[in-house]
Structures are given as C-alpha cells and as structure tokens.
Amino acid sequence: MKSKEKLQAAAAKLFIDKGFENTTVQEIASLAGVTERTFFRQFKDKSDVLFDTNNDLGQGVAAYITNNFDVEKNPLKLAVDGFVSISEFFDSSRERVLSRNQIIQSNPDLQERELLKGQVLITSISNSLSAQYDGDLSELAARFAVEIFHMAYIKWIKNAEKRLAEQLLTVYELYENSFCC
Amino acid sequence: MKSKEKLQAAAAKLFIDKGFENTTVQEIASLAGVTERTFFRQFKDKSDVLFDTNNDLGQGVAAYITNNFDVEKNPLKLAVDGFVSISEFFDSSRERVLSRNQIIQSNPDLQERELLKGQVLITSISNSLSAQYDGDLSELAARFAVEIFHMAYIKWIKNAEKRLAEQLLTVYELYENSFCC
DNA sequence: TTTCAGATGTCAGTTTGTGACACTGTTTTA
DNA sequence: TAAAACAGTGTCACAAACTGACATCTGAAA
Numbered sequence: 034m035k036s037k038e039k040l041q042a043a044a045a046k047l048f049i050d051k052g053f054e055n056t057t058v059q060e061i062a063s064l065a066g067v068t069e070r071t072f073f074r075q076f077k078d079k080s081d082v083l084f085d086t087n088n089d090l091g092q093g094v095a096a097y098i099t100n101n102f103d104v105e106k107n108p109l110k111l112a113v114d115g116f117v118s119i120s121e122f123f124d125s126s127r128e129r130v131l132s133r134n135q136i137i138q139s140n141p142d143l144q145e146r147e148l149l150k151g152q153v154l155i156t157s158i159s160n161s162l163s164a165q166y167d168g169d170l171s172e173l174a175a176r177f178a179v180e181i182f183h184m185a186y187i188k189w190i191k192n193a194e195k196r197l198a199e200q201l202l203t204v205y206e207l208y209e210n211s212f213c214c
Numbered sequence: 215m216k217s218k219e220k221l222q223a224a225a226a227k228l229f230i231d232k233g234f235e236n237t238t239v240q241e242i243a244s245l246a247g248v249t250e251r252t253f254f255r256q257f258k259d260k261s262d263v264l265f266d267t268n269n270d271l272g273q274g275v276a277a278y279i280t281n282n283f284d285v286e287k288n289p290l291k292l293a294v295d296g297f298v299s300i301s302e303f304f305d306s307s308r309e310r311v312l313s314r315n316q317i318i319q320s321n322p323d324l325q326e327r328e329l330l331k332g333q334v335l336i337t338s339i340s341n342s343l344s345a346q347y348d349g350d351l352s353e354l355a356a357r358f359a360v361e362i363f364h365m366a367y368i369k370w371i372k373n374a375e376k377r378l379a380e381q382l383l384t385v386y387e388l389y390e391n392s393f394c395c
Numbered sequence: 396t397t398t399c400a401g402a403t404g405t406c407a408g409t410t411t412g413t414g415a416c417a418c419t420g421t422t423t424t425a
Numbered sequence: 426t427a428a429a430a431c432a433g434t435g436t437c438a439c440a441a442a443c444t445g446a447c448a449t450c451t452g453a454a455a
Contacts, residue, residue, distance in 0.1 A: 036402080036403080057440085057441065057442085058441080058442070058443085059441080059442095067403075067404090068403070068404055068405080069442090069443090070403075070404070070405080070406095070443095070444090071402080071403055071404075073442085073443060073444075074402080074403080077443095078442075078443075079441095079442070079443090107392070107393035108392075108393060109393045110393070141330070144330065144333075145326035145327055145329060145330045146326055148326060148329040148330060148332070148333065149322070149325065149326045149329060151329070152325075152329065169365075169385075169388055170388060170392050170393075172365060173361070173362075173365060173385065173388060173389060173392075174393060176361035176364070176365065177358055177361060180354070180357040180358060180361060181354075183357070184350075184353060184354060184357065204350075204354065207350055207351060207354060208354060211288070211289075211351050211354075212288035212289060212290045212291070212351075212355060217433080217434080238409090238410065238411090239410080239411070239412090240410080248434075248435090249434070249435055249436080250411090250412095251412095251413090251434080251435070251436080251437095252433080252434060252435080254411085254412060254413075255433080255434080258412095259411075259412075260410095260411070260412090
C-alpha cells in the first residue's frame with residue numbers, strides 16, 4: 034500500500050470519527066505511519082485528500098457523449114443521458130458517497146472545493162459537446178446539465194428509495210414540461 | 215474611516231500591486247494602520263476581505279422577481295429579467311469589477327470562494343421564485359438563471375463593447391432557440 | 396554490485412488563524 | 426454626574442497549516 038492510499042484511508046477514518054476541522058494533518062500522517070511533510074507532498078493541502086479523483090465523472094460523461102452522438106437529440110438531453118450512463122456508480126457505492134458527502138457538508142471550505150469540481154465537470158462536458166455543436170451552445174448545455182445533475186444528486190442523497198438515474202430523469206422532465214417554451 | 219474600510223482599501227491596493235498570494239495579512243494590517251489581530255476580527259480569513267458584499271446581487275434579483283411577477287412568463291425568463299434589472303451596476307463600475315475579477319482569477323482559492331457566492335445567489339432566487347412556483351421548479355429555474363448569468367458575465371468581461379444586459383439576452387435567446395424543445 | 400532516481404525524513408522557518416486578557420473611548424443608565 | 430456596560434483595539438502566546446533545503450533511504454535498472 035502506497036503512502037498516498039494509507040493517508041487517504043487514515044484521513045477518511047479520522048474525518049468521520051472526529052470531523053474535518055478537529056483532525057490535524059499531524060494526526061493523519063502519524064496514523065498513516067508517515068510524516069506530516071510527506072502528506073503535503075502527496076496532497077496540495079488538507080482538503081485535497083478528499084478530492085483526489087481525477088475527474089472520473091467528467092471523463093465518463095464525455096465518453097458517453099462522443100460515443101452516442103445523435104443529431105436528433107438536443108445537446109442538453111445528450112449530456113443528461115451521459116450522466117445517466119454513469120449513475121450506476123453512485124447507486125453501487127451509496128454508503129461511501131454518503132459519508133463523504135457528510136464530511137463535505139460539515140465544512141464550508143470543503144463545499145467550495147466541491148463546487149470547483151463542478152466547474153471542471155462543465156469544462157469536460159462542454160468540450161466533448163463542442164465537437165458537434167456550436168461552442169456557446171455546448172457550454173450552455175454543459176452548465177444546465179451539471180445543474181440538473183446537482184439537483185438530482187441532492188434528491189438522491191435525501192431519498193434512498195430511488196436510483197440516481199430516476200432522479201436525473203425526473204428533474205429533466207420537470208425542465209421539459211415546465212419552462213421548455 | 216473605519217478600520218474595516220481601511221483594511222479593504224489596503225488589501226485592494228496590495229493585491230493589485232503584488233498579487234494575492236504574495237501579500238501577507240501582516241502587510242495589509244500595517245498599511246491600514248492596525249494590528250493583524252484586528253484584521254481577523256473583521257474578516258474571517260484573508261480572502262474574506264474580497265467577499266464582503268452581503269449578497270446585494272441576490273437581493274436585487276429577488277426584489278425584481280417579487281415585484282414583477284407575471285403568470286404569463288416562465289420562471290426562468292423572470293429570473294433572467296431580474297439579472298437584467300441589476301446589470302446596469304456592472305456596466306457603471308466596469309473598472310472595479312474587472313480588477314477584482316483579475317485578482318480572483320489569479321488564485322484557485324478565490325475562485326472557489328466566488329463559486330460559493332453562486333450558491334447563495336441560487337438560494338435567494340429560488341426562494342423568491344417559490345412564492346409563486348413549485349419548489350423544485352423554482353430551484354431549477356434559479357440554477358439555470360445563475361448559469362446564464364455566469365456565461366453572460368464571462369462574455370461581458372471579455373468584450374468591452376456590449377453591455378451586460380445585452381449579453382444576458384443573447385445567452386437567453388441562445389437557450390430559447392436551441393434546446394428549448 | 397553499483398548506481399541512480401524517486402520517495403521519505405528532518406528541521407527550521409513563514410503564514411494563517413485563535414484564545415485570553417487588558418486598555419480605551421463612547422454610550423447607557425441609575 | 427458617576428458608574429456601569431459595551432464595542433473596538435492592542436498584546437501576547439500559541440496551534441496548525443504549509444514550504445524550502447538538504448539528508449537519507451530504498452528498490453530497480455545497468
């Protein structure tokens with residue numbers, strides 16, 4: 034086990050046990066059996082340990098978009114379907130997602146960082162759409178799609194009964210039926 | 215001049231002169247003629263000095279929404295018009311907005327914080343809409359409106375020729391003509 | 396085995412941010 | 426008016442987050 038993974042595991046445990054703000058980098062490092070200094074070599078700062086994932090979401094959605102392009106579909110629907118295509122991941126690791134979410138919601142700094150991921154998401158999706166559509170249109174569709182995902186994600190967090198894909202479609206239909214002309 | 219204002223002025227000057235990361239709270243405080251400790255009593259952290267505004271935007275847009283409710287209009291259009299109603303402020307202080315924007319773009323932490331303001335905006339707008347519309351619909355409209363504003367804002371930053379109101383309507387029309395059904 | 400690159404430790408230092416308490420001036424109230 | 430409450434600030438001591446420089450280790454290639 035590499036020290037990076039050990040640090041992530043240690044951080045996850047401590048953050049859940051005592052909260053993000055109440056655990057020091059010192060503690061994380063020593064639980065992982067390394068030095069504080071090596072923590073900061075692996076992660077750019079304390080919160081970074083929670084945000085390591087290299088935009089898997091964005092790549093997944095982007096891949097779906099480039100593989101399933103369909104002139105008939107509007108770009109927003111295409112992007113939302115992209116989210117649906119990766120939604121199974123969330124359902125299959127609900128526990129982990131929930132506890133991570135709980136940590137993030139407990140701290141404003143972490144919420145900010147989480148939002149930054151939204152921006153990265155927008156960029157990935159916008160780029161993949163712009164292979165087929167106008168640039169501005171792609172960006173707008175990407176932004177709206179991410180917002181639909183956000184809303185669906187929040188609903189999914191709060192309601193254990195429905196799958197994320199269902200929530201995504203529910204929100205999309207709300208859009209279609211309401212102010213879509 | 216209260217110490218809070220002195221600190222803000224000092225910070226603005228130093229951030230522009232030497233960049234955000236290269237200026238210490240120490241420097242800001244002594245330029246303002248107060249102690250570091252006083253700085254932290256006025257602002258919760260170093261970046262807070264840039265984000266003092268108490269959600270004026272949100273209140274402005276919300277006010278427009280509650281005063282101009284119109285059953286005929288869809289909530290998204292209403293919210294976008296709300297942004298149009300306060301857009302003159304941006305045009306009239308373009309210089310200040312631009313230099314502030316430059317500081318923020320130079321530092322990832324500040325960008326994150328800026329995004330958090332977007333969330334606050336969503337909440338204000340969503341709340342004011344939900345006096346007339348369904349809750350989920352209001353939230354979705356608020357989210358989309360803020361994204362339209364973001365896009366228009368970026369265009370406005372890049373292009374000195376057009377007013378913000380024009381950019382807002384351009385983006386809204388892009389939406390209407392493209393994937394609005 | 397030797398060598399060499401990459402990961403880690405060590406240490407000293409800067410910066411951010413906080414708690415506790417004392418001091419000053421202003422406003423309220425007895 | 427005198428006393429008491431209060432708000433803003435300074436001072437000091439300190440924890441915690443981060444960084445740079447350099448030493449040391451370790452594992453794999455030559």
